[in-house]
Amino acid sequence: MTGTDAGTDPATAAGLARPVRIAYSPCPNDTFVFDAWAHGRVPGAPDLDVTFADIDVTNGLAERGEDCEFDVLKVSFAVLPWVLDDYALLPCGGALGRGCGPLVLTREPGLDLTGRTVAVPSERSTAYLLFRLWAADVLPEGVGKVVVLPFHEIMPAVRDGRVDAGLVIHEARFTYQDYGLHCLADMGEHWESTTGLPIPLGAIIAKRSLGADALRALAESARTSVRMAWADPEASRPYVRAHAQELDPAVADQHIGLYVNEFTADLGEAGYAAVRGLLTRAAAEGLVPAIAADALAFP
Template sequence: EMLLRGKLDISAASVHACAYLSRRYEIMTAGASMGIGYGPTVVSKYHASLDDLKRYPIAVPGTLTTAFLALKLCIGLFPFIVMPFDQILEAVIKGEVPFGLLIHEGQLTYTDAKLVKVLDLGEWWYRKTKLPLPLGVNVVRKDLPNDLKRSVVRHLRESIAYALNNREEAISYALKFARGLDPKRTERFVGMYVNELTVDMGEQGKKAIVTLLELATQKGFIPHTKPNFVGD
């Protein structure tokens, strides 16, 4: 909400939210989270078809998440219930909802509860576009000085590169925020979404973002938008 009001200079944001931020913000080319053939996952206690997803409620982690937008692009409109992302897995286990759209560490832990994968949106997106699924980015206010914006991107890129080059130290720090993941799974999860595209999304990452937003615009899911990018 603060981003939508233009109250922050720099912030993380979903790619979906960027459709509503482009008037005030630019996307930094460092710091993106992109799934390369994997991504947010719809799970259930039972095997189900894509048609089932259109008929029965799906618990989703928010309507401005990229996961929600990607799911709409995949199956069209569907009934949904919004709940905090860290409560969705338990709601599916207890049978409170038939399906849950999992983001973050839930993508690695749902099999512990004997849940089954109905749809991996990263797999679907890669089959459709041969591009990574762009989920989250960092944005910076357009009206800040250009030198300052480039400096922020450069320092962010250097920080990510340092973490990748000092993986053990970085994973040890990340464990503080792992929400119950053991070290092995924490390292796997970090490796999924902190990669070469996080250091620099490059033309492939930019194309992925533009493609996602263009397809969503064509479907009428978001207003027409043209994202602007800032590098170092």
């Protein structure tokens, strides 16, 4: 993709003369965030070599550590305890927010999930951690069985009675009623009501071996790309639509409006507190390994 003068730009000075290998999802929030950078419109940013992959795939890639071929990945915050030795959390580009958490859906309103089968998109996802923390509070006897299904199969499986409930994310917030389903519980609402913190969902991580200067250049490029998308939303529409062809444009806009916000430009104190809170609570429940106190610090 379009490059900049290798002799003068700050990305080269930071040791990023080659294209940066990055993998993120084709979801509207990611394509909106990275549009300007991916198309060479961010001044001084390194070129990107982009691969699209669902987040359950990128979570697995991140766990390869230095053996992973990607320099930068969009992953679930839930996977951080397994990858922070090799990858640093960037302070921007990710997805946190309020009123945007995963939902538990059922065919019958008010269904008691005790002993029931619940489909989830991944056991290494933030959605799954939020679900387990919710269940620990409201289902003392626990669910019966958790099964992993591809995200697009969960709502049909609930509708058809193959599972009792399904944990869904992203645009399913806007479409589940089309399947005749009911929202049993909102994981984000539970998280916010018990912590007062925003909901941490997706993170941008980069290899520590790139070095501190390179990591700072990547973070600045991501932050600038976000701000450019906000400044000219129309510029990103072709990229967003090209990779969200099954979504109604209005749903794609709702998706972006929900998941791209102040925390995307900068995690800030509240964002970091949310991530630490999630991982600390999850570690206390035995869901993830505990992380070091300084593990989230950015170089």
